[in-house]
Amino acid sequence: MTELLKISLPDGSVREMPQGSTPLDVAAAIGPGLAKAAIAARVDGELRDLTRPFEGDAQLALVTARDEAEALELARHDYAHVLAEAVQALWPGTQITFGPATDDGFYYDVKAPEGRDPFSMDDLPAIEEAMRAIIKADKPLRREVWSRQALIDKWSAEGEVFKAEWARELPEHEELTVYWSGNDWLDMCRGPHLPSTGKLDPQAFKLMRVAGAYWRGDQNNAQLTRIYGTGWLNKKQLDAHLHRLEEAAKRDHRKLGREMDLFHLQEEAHGSVFWHPKGYRIWRELEAYMRRKMDGAGYREIKTPQLMDVRQWTQSGHWGKYAQNMFAVPDIVPDVDEESGVAQERTGPKVADDAAWMAIKPMNCPAHVMVFKQGITSYRDLPIRLGEMGCCHRNEPHGALHGLMRVRQFTQDDAHIFCTEGQVVSEVQAFIALADEVYRDFGFTYDIKLALRPEKRFGSDADWDKAEQELRDAVAANGLACEELPGEGAFYAPKLEWHLTDAIGRTWQVGTIQSDRVLPERLDAHYIGEDGEKHRPVMLHRAIFGSYERFIGILIEHFAGRLPAWLAPVQAVVATIVSDADDYAREVEAQLKAAGIRVETDLRNEKINYKVREHSLAKVPHLLVVGKREAEEGKVAVRTLGAEHQKVMTLDEAMAMFRAEATPPDLR
Ligand SMILES: [Zn+2]
Numbered sequence: 112m113t114e115l116l117k118i119s120l121p122d123g124s125v126r127e128m129p130q131g132s133t134p135l136d137v138a139a140a141i142g143p144g145l146a147k148a149a150i151a152a153r154v155d156g157e158l159r160d161l162t163r164p165f166e167g168d169a170q171l172a173l174v175t176a177r178d179e180a181e182a183l184e185l186a187r188h189d190y191a192h193v194l195a196e197a198v199q200a201l202w203p204g205t206q207i208t209f210g211p212a213t214d215d216g217f218y219y220d221v222k223a224p225e226g227r228d229p230f231s232m233d234d235l236p237a238i239e240e241a242m243r244a245i246i247k248a249d250k251p252l253r254r255e256v257w258s259r260q261a262l263i264d265k266w267s268a269e270g271e272v273f274k275a276e277w278a279r280e281l282p283e284h285e286e287l288t289v290y291w292s293g294n295d296w297l298d299m300c301r302g303p304h305l306p307s308t309g310k311l312d313p314q315a316f317k318l319m320r321v322a323g324a325y326w327r328g329d330q331n332n333a334q335l336t337r338i339y340g341t342g343w344l345n346k347k348q349l350d351a352h353l354h355r356l357e358e359a360a361k362r363d364h365r366k367l368g369r370e371m372d373l374f375h376l377q378e379e380a381h382g383s384v385f386w387h388p389k390g391y392r393i394w395r396e397l398e399a400y401m402r403r404k405m406d407g408a409g410y411r412e413i414k415t416p417q418l419m420d421v422r423q424w425t426q427s428g429h430w431g432k433y434a435q436n437m438f439a440v441p442d443i444v445p446d447v448d449e450e451s452g453v454a455q456e457r458t459g460p461k462v463a464d465d466a467a468w469m470a471i472k473p474m475n476c477p478a479h480v481m482v483f484k485q486g487i488t489s490y491r492d493l494p495i496r497l498g499e500m501g502c503c504h505r506n507e508p509h510g511a512l513h514g515l516m517r518v519r520q521f522t523q524d525d526a527h528i529f530c531t532e533g534q535v536v537s538e539v540q541a542f543i544a545l546a547d548e549v550y551r552d553f554g555f556t557y558d559i560k561l562a563l564r565p566e567k568r569f570g571s572d573a574d575w576d577k578a579e580q581e582l583r584d585a586v587a588a589n590g591l592a593c594e595e596l597p598g599e600g601a602f603y604a605p606k607l608e609w610h611l612t613d614a615i616g617r618t619w620q621v622g623t624i625q626s627d628r629v630l631p632e633r634l635d636a637h638y639i640g641e642d643g644e645k646h647r648p649v650m651l652h653r654a655i656f657g658s659y660e661r662f663i664g665i666l667i668e669h670f671a672g673r674l675p676a677w678l679a680p681v682q683a684v685v686a687t688i689v690s691d692a693d694d695y696a697r698e699v700e701a702q703l704k705a706a707g708i709r710v711e712t713d714l715r716n717e718k719i720n721y722k723v724r725e726h727s728l729a730k731v732p733h734l735l736v737v738g739k740r741e742a743e744e745g746k747v748a749v750r751t752l753g754a755e756h757q758k759v760m761t762l763d764e765a766m767a768m769f770r771a772e773a774t775p776p777d778l779r
């Protein structure tokens with residue numbers, strides 16, 4: 112008689128089960144309700160199929176739909192399989208490759224059969240229908256272990272060129288698994304999966320779009336079609352997601368940026384922004400606001416070079432870790448071929464002893480250390496807080512660029528605090544308070560997260576222990592809480608991150624503070640301590656907006672273009688109903704201007720409704736409509752953006768109202 116398995120449950124109890132039992136058997140032994148609700152299992156910490164037998168005594172935690180993150184991940188992976196099965200059912204001869212779960216759904220890369228056009232949006236409804244049929248058929252998803260040769264044989268026999276190629280490269284003796292859907296379709300996959308397709312909600316997914324993709328992401332390989340879907344646990348979640356997408360599309364900062372004439376992007380300057388007068392006005396207001404905040408908090412502003420010798424970047428460690436994201440140029444005119452007169456081919460940035468390469472800064476930190484190192488610093492001078500509206504460049508791939516949100520040229524509200532070991536916690540605390548003031552001024556709520564040491568890092572474990580604990584202590588001292596993110600810190604320091612929540616519930620990571628003991632060491636920064644000896648300062652890297660470009664993008668989307676009056680590029684437009692009121696309109700404009708209001712006039716010979724529509728689209732907060740009567744009475748009819756009715760008031764009243772609104776929040 113073989114021994115029974117001892118299966119320990121989260122409540123501390125232990126169940127004895129026969130050999131060959133599965134997590135589902137345990138669930139059934141506990142109760143039929145749990146057996147029905149269970150969708151997967153954690154066995155000794157590993158997420159597994161419900162029907163995969165235990166290999167020995169084990170710790171078991173059953174996973175149900177209430178474990179939402181895991182349930183979503185499993186469901187999305189299942190949807191990807193169902194998608195591939197559906198496409199092959201509809202169009203035999205389609206080759207499948209790979210299809211993972213994504214943040215909000217799944218995709219699968221497929222190749223249409225020979226002689227058929229690549230799949231398009233027009234094919235999606237039919238595929239969705241076929242997917243629903245597979246889900247409704249409630250096909251069991253069954254794991255099976257195969258040999259590599261068996262896989263190669265199967266894929267080769269079926270003309271699955273890509274899958275066969277992949278299988279051939281797998282390690283010879285690794286245990287390979289496939290997942291059956293019923294008895295008629297399978298995919299190779301590590302799993303785990305839900306017990307059957309019927310666990311998916313046929314109304315909780317939607318195919319969204321198709322895009323071109325290359326086999327293994329290489330342009331030299333065969334072109335595939337990537338079919339994207341979004342997948343959820345129920346229809347309510349799907350609807351909420353689609354609604355969010357709709358809202359996000361309405362608020363898209365690229366669309367609003369056009370309508371409000373704020374900025375543009377063009378091919379000739381991939382990832383760098385052309386700011387128009389109105390967009391740059393927002394920038395200037397933000398910059399002035401941030402300067403006041405930083406001046407008030409004891410920062411001093413500096414300006415450092417765009418270009419520095421690559422040797423400097425090598426010493427700081429950036430060139431070693433980050434070279435592929437840096438723009439670099441040789442410090443000399445390239446050699447010219449005498450016969451052709453053509454400059455010799457550039458072979459890309461290299462650090463050679465005899466060639467001086469210059470790199471455009473991807474960050475401001477090393478230059479700030481250079482400023483710190485000028486002269487002798489005493490412990491009495493610390494902390495030293497150096498700020499810079501630092502313009503940086505990072506060489507991001509074209510595909511990663513996105514409007515203002517992901518750019519190659521950006522300007523940070525950057526600063527570095529040089530302080531003693533004993534000042535770290537109080538400096539971080541002061542920064543947490545400053546960040547809080549700023550985010551409140553814009554009406555954002557936020558969560559703070561603590562990103563802990565990554566796998567690849569500089570510095571000793573003892574330094575990391577200390578640095579992480581300091582950040583924890585500072586957050587706690589401010590009466591706040593933070594979620595910890597293992598492995599997500601920078602290579603030189605742990606960091607606190609501020610994640611803002613916007614008006615439609617999306618989160619954006621903007622602010623950060625990092626306590627760094629590595630860079631002062633690498634660049635040999637020191638101060639003279641009370642004992643007369645040299646000591647290393649700690650360097651705190653910090654930003655609140657992050658980058659101006661992205662922060663403006665976030666503001667546009669958060670406010671759906673209706674920026675608070677103090678940020679609005681044009682705060683009021685005086686629009687005439689009849690040309691008789693032109694003189695009065697000009698007078699109103701002059702008075703508002705004198706009061707510091709950003710005002711324009713619209714004297715065009717257009718219908719007032721046309722003018723209203725146009726200025727609403729440009730999101731001007733107030734439209735002052737003036738006709739003959741207003742001119743005679745010295746009044747204005749104020750139409751406020753989003754309000755249904757206009758309000759007639761005296762010019763003085765209007766002016767007082769505008770002035771109050773136009774005052775930045777920190778000056779009120
Ligand atoms: Zn899979």
Ligand SMILES: [Zn+2]
Binds near residue numbers: 475
């Ligand atoms: Zn820095």
